[in-house]
Amino acid sequence: MPHKFSFERLEVWQDARRLANMIYEHTKNFPDHERFGLTNQMRRAAISVSSNIAEGSSRISTKDQAHFYHMAFSSLMELLNQIIISSDLKYLNELSEEDFRTQIDKVANKINALRKSAMNKQNSNA
DSSP states (O other), X not given: OOOOOGGGGOHHHHHHHHHHHHHHHHXXXXXXXXXXXXXXXXXXXXXXXXHHHHHHHHOSSHHXXXXXXXXXXXXXXXXXXXXXXXXXXXXSOHHHHHHHHHHHHHHHHHHHHHHHHHHHHHHHHO
């Protein structure tokens, strides 16, 4: 089995990856006219969450780590906004929206914990 990189062992990255897969699965059913609109935006935001977590985990400075974790959280909030709009447009049902919110809460809490940990390390090194 190939070597696993450190980000692959992070629960938050695994949860963000699950969220991205959920987004891809649900947006397959969005109207064709949304392919280059909302579908694309949601997929890009979902990928950005896990990508920023991965990139942040590879940074040496805790300031850089915290920055990328903040970017991951921002992408997560962008995605939540898009989920709410998708629900408003009836592209998602209430149960799907709740499933997404549950997964987003889980990821958000873990990203915040990572970011706080990086910031605390930064402050203790100052």
